[in-house]
Amino acid sequence: xxxxxxxxxxxxxxxxxxxxxxxxxxxxxxxxxxxxxxxxxxxxxxxxxxxxxxxxxxxxxxxxxxxxxxxxxxxxxxxxxxxxxxxxxxxxxxxxxxxxxxxxxxxxxxxxxxxxxxxxxxxxxxxxxxxxxxxxxxxxxxxxxxxxxxxxxxxxxxxxxxxxxxxxxxxxxxxxxxxxxxxxxxxxxxxxxxxxxxxxxxxxxxxxxxxxxxxxxxxxxxxxxxxxxxxxxxxxxxxxxxxxxxxxxxxxxxxxxxxxxxxxxxxxxxxxxxxxxxxxxxxxxxxxxxxxxxxxxxxxxxxxxxxx
Amino acid sequence: xxxxxxxxxxxxxxxxxxxxxxxxxxxxxxxxxxxxxxxxxxxxxxxxxxxxxxxxxxxxxxxxxxxxxxxxxxxxxxxxxxxxxxxxxxxxxxxxxxxxxxxxxxxxxxxxxxxxxxxxxxxxxxxxxxxxxxxxxxxxxxxxxxxxxxxxxxxxxxxxxxxxxxxxxxxxxxxxxxxxxxxxxxxxxxxxxxxxxxxxxxxxxxxxxxxxxxxxxxxxxxxxxxxxxxxxxxxxxxxxxxxxxxxxxxxxxxxxxxxxxxxxxxxxxxxxxxxxxxxxxxxxxxxxxxxxxxxxxxxxxxxxxxxx
Numbered sequence: 001x002x003x004x005x006x007x008x009x010x011x012x013x014x015x016x017x018x019x020x021x022x023x024x025x026x027x028x029x030x031x032x033x034x035x036x037x038x039x040x041x042x043x044x045x046x047x048x049x050x051x052x053x054x055x056x057x058x059x060x061x062x063x064x065x066x067x068x069x070x071x072x073x074x075x076x077x078x079x080x081x082x083x084x085x086x087x088x089x090x091x092x093x094x095x096x097x098x099x100x101x102x103x104x105x106x107x108x109x110x111x112x113x114x115x116x117x118x119x120x121x122x123x124x125x126x127x128x129x130x131x132x133x134x135x136x137x138x139x140x141x142x143x144x145x146x147x148x149x150x151x152x153x154x155x156x157x158x159x160x161x162x163x164x165x166x167x168x169x170x171x172x173x174x175x176x177x178x179x180x181x182x183x184x185x186x187x188x189x190x191x192x193x194x195x196x197x198x199x200x201x202x203x204x205x206x207x208x209x210x211x212x213x214x215x216x217x218x219x220x221x222x223x224x225x226x227x228x229x230x231x232x233x234x235x236x237x238x239x240x241x242x243x244x245x246x247x248x249x250x251x252x253x254x255x256x257x258x259x260x261x262x263x264x265x266x267x268x269x270x271x272x273x274x275x276x277x278x279x280x281x282x283x284x285x286x287x288x289x290x291x292x293x294x295x296x297x298x299x300x301x302x303x304x305x306x307x308x
Numbered sequence: 309x310x311x312x313x314x315x316x317x318x319x320x321x322x323x324x325x326x327x328x329x330x331x332x333x334x335x336x337x338x339x340x341x342x343x344x345x346x347x348x349x350x351x352x353x354x355x356x357x358x359x360x361x362x363x364x365x366x367x368x369x370x371x372x373x374x375x376x377x378x379x380x381x382x383x384x385x386x387x388x389x390x391x392x393x394x395x396x397x398x399x400x401x402x403x404x405x406x407x408x409x410x411x412x413x414x415x416x417x418x419x420x421x422x423x424x425x426x427x428x429x430x431x432x433x434x435x436x437x438x439x440x441x442x443x444x445x446x447x448x449x450x451x452x453x454x455x456x457x458x459x460x461x462x463x464x465x466x467x468x469x470x471x472x473x474x475x476x477x478x479x480x481x482x483x484x485x486x487x488x489x490x491x492x493x494x495x496x497x498x499x500x501x502x503x504x505x506x507x508x509x510x511x512x513x514x515x516x517x518x519x520x521x522x523x524x525x526x527x528x529x530x531x532x533x534x535x536x537x538x539x540x541x542x543x544x545x546x547x548x549x550x551x552x553x554x555x556x557x558x559x560x561x562x563x564x565x566x567x568x569x570x571x572x573x574x575x576x577x578x579x580x581x582x583x584x585x586x587x588x589x590x591x592x593x594x595x596x597x598x599x600x601x602x603x604x605x606x607x608x609x610x611x612x613x614x615x616x
Contacts, residue, residue, distance in 0.1 A: 090493070185398070188536045209517040212534060221531045221608050226520060228496045260611045294613060300529050301609045303568045305602060 002143065004044040004249035005115045006033050007134045008124025008238070009104055010054070010072060013278055014084040017091065017232050025278040026058050027083060029124030029148065032238035035282040036269045037122075037246025038065040039290055044246070045115050047071040047134060049107045051078035061283065071112045078103040091230050092207065111137040119143045119252060122245040123168070124238060125150050128160035135167055144254055146170040147199070148241045151177050166198040170259075172241055174205045187212060188219070201259060203244070205237055213263050215256045222263045223300060225271040225293065232277045236270045239282065243269035268294055310451065312352040312557035313423045314341050315442045316432025316546070317412060318362070318380060321586055322392040325399065325540050333586045334366050335391060337432030337456065340546035343590040344577045345430075345554025346373040347598055352554070353423050355379040355442060357415045359386035369591065379420045386411040399538050400515065419445040427451045427560060430553040431476070432546060433458050436468035443475055452562055454478040455507070456549045459485050474506040478567075480549055482513045495520060496527070509567060511552070513545055521571050523564045530571045531608060533579040533601065540585045544578045547590065551577035576602055 013027025030046045037044050045068035052074055062069050084098035109130050117140040123131040125148045135145065147168040153161045154177065165171060171194065175187060181197075182190035191202040191214035202214040208230070210223040243266035251258055271293065275281045321335025338354045345352050353376035360382055370377050392406035417438050424447040431439040433456045443453065455476040461469045462485065473479060479502065483495060489505075490498035499510040499522035510522040516538070518531040551574035559566055579601065583589045 186536055188534050206517070209514070210531070219534055219608055220611070221534070222611075223518070223529045223531065226496050226527055226529070228494055230494075257612065261613050264611055264613060298613065300527055301611075303528070303530075303572055303609075304565065305569050305572060305606065 001042060002119030002249040002252045003115060004037055004042045004120045004122060004245060005118035006030050006044060006122045006124060007047045007109060008033055008126055009081055010048040010050050011081040011083055013234060015232060015234055015277060016086040018089050019231050022277050027278055028081065029238045031279050032235035033122055033124050033242035034062060034067045035065060035279055036239045036242025038067060039269060040246040040250040042246050042249045045071055045112060047109045047111060049073045049075060049103050051075050051080040051103050054080045071110060075103045091233050109134050120245050120249040121145045122241060123147045128153055128157050128164045131164045144169050144248055146245045148172045151180055154180055168199050170201040170203060171199040172203040172205060178204045211263055211267060213259060218256065220260045220263060222267045224267060225296060227271065230274045233274050234278060236273050239273040240266035240270040264297055268297055309350060310427030310557040310560045311423060312345055312350045312428045312430060312553060313426035314338050314352060314430045314432060315355045315417060316341055316434055317389055318356040318358050319389040319391055321542060323540055323542055323585060324394040326397050327539050330585050335586055337546040339587050340543035341430055341432055341550035342370060342375045343373060343587055344547045344550025346375060347577060348554040348558040350554050350557045353379055353420060355417045355419060357381045357383060357411050359383055359388040359411050362388045379418060383411045399541050417442050428553050428557040429453045430549060431455045436461055436465050436472045439472045452477050452556055454553045456480045459488055462488055476507050478509040478511060479507040480511040480513060486512045513548065519571055519575060521567060526564060528568045528571060530575045532575060533604060535579065538582045541582050542586060544581050547581040548574035548578040572605055576605055
């Protein structure tokens with residue numbers, strides 16, 4: 001079992017969907033990643049920053065799930081990053097109503113000594129300069145660096161982002177971002193171009209339409225589980241990344257075959273995430289439910305065909 | 309091996325895509341269905357109508373592929389159904405520039421005696437009253453009736469369409485049409501409602517995002533093969549239906565497990581269809597290419613996961 005180092009925002013989210021709205025609840029990339037990865041009982045730590053308005057109960061939640069919180073800096077007198085958004089009726093798009101970077105604006109990540117040799121480094125969606133700093137602090141080159149990012153950084157800090165991309169093994173982005181980054185409409189061509197930028201593995205997330213994993217000339221596809229209802233899509237991508245990187249850290253198997261399984265685990269956990277607001281479903285999620293749904297993934301995709 | 313009876317339009321298409329344009333070429337649902345099904349060497353016949361402007365070479369092409377053309381009525385002095393359309397840049401939507409129903413306007417289908425006991429009846433997208441007439445002419449109840457339809461008939465002849473839907477075993481429609489027909493946004497809920505209308509199997513086609521097969525509480529998903537380039541999407545849905553129904557007719561196995569395999573065969577053949585204009589790729593398609601690509605479908609979707 002390898003160690004998993006997670007870098008990402010820890011935030012308050014206020015969310016409105018067609019099904020309801022919340023006041024400030026636990027959000028940010030790192031909590032979704034950490035809670036998803038905790039399903040595999042990996043040794044993990046979060047590098048992040050919060051204000052002293054951040055409730056102790058959330059930190060306790062991380063600890064209870066086996067996530068090391070010593071590298072979550074608490075800024076005295078500071079306020080935690082806040083995001084407020086509203087989803088449209090089809091849940092495929094949303095408007096950001098408010099963003100307060102607060103303590104995240106001057107975040108200077110410090111990798112704890114006991115994680116400078118982590119086997120898997122999961123860079124959650126964040127300013128590329130922060131991601132780069134973390135990579136540079138590692139004393140042992142991680143066996144796998146996974147990068148999650150988004151169009152905001154392509155628009156505003158492309159040079160720094162390209163430096164990070166050149167240093168990672170896996171990149172996870174959505175279909176529109178893959179097209180933007182590569183300038184190619186075809187996702188097959190887009191993945192080829194992005195591989196040339198550095199990452200050996202490209203994961204293109206298509207939301208309700210599943211996720212594609214590209215490696216050299218090979219492609220693997222994991223559908224999203226068809227659900228009766230999606231309640232709140234917030235954090236689904238982070239949950240996917242947490243399931244993916246957590247499973248890899250647990251198995252320490254960096255083969256393409258194992259990446260496929262990791263993509264299925266990521267998709268499986270993401271299918272729970274969207275059932276309730278924020279991290280609620282992940283917090284209460286039990287192993288037996290996870291494995292029961294993996295059976296559904298199997299029956300959803302596995303077929304028998306004779307090639308004669 | 310069962311017999312396959314195909315009912316559907318035979319047409320001239322004039323197509324414009326971002327990659328080029330054609331004058332009148334062979335189009336319509338039945339040719340795509342028939343050519344796809346011919347990959348399984350099934351005994352098949354097309355019930356349709358054309359004008360005497362329809363080239364003998366096309367009829368000869370059907371015959372050469374083993375498709376019985378005796379029930380394709382040739383109307384003396386009549387003109388063949390003509391459709392002209394232009395695809396948008398993303399190929400996901402198109403504008404119809406011209407529709408001339410011509411001889412299709414008064415089409416009175418006659419099922420040939422030797423196909424009144426066909427095991428599989430494939431109702432291509434067409435006026436529901438024509439589809440209904442064909443069902444009523446069958447002397448032996450087919451083992452499987454497959455219906456393809458579209459939003460046009462939901463908008464204009466919903467009562468007749470509902471009568472047909474009540475009589476079929478499988479319906480294939482796209483995601484938007486499933487939502488329209490059911491009034492449900494969630495495809496899981498949509499499929500439940502449509503099952504209550506009659507069909508035991510619901511296939512929801514999502515174009516580049518693959519196809520879902522619903523049966524009672526079970527779901528199977530077949531991705532579309534990620535392609536470097538889609539050249540012309542015309543006929544992809546009909547090709548899917550032809551591969552699906554052709555494979556079922558060949559195997560005469562009406563189980564859910566075999567339907568899954570049929571969905572894969574349909575998706576596989578559709579992935580060839582879109583590579584060239586109209587039926588061109590299907591006309592030249594060889595078995596070895598088909599089976600090679602089925603291997604790609606396997607590696608695209610099959611994974612190994614231990615449920616421990």
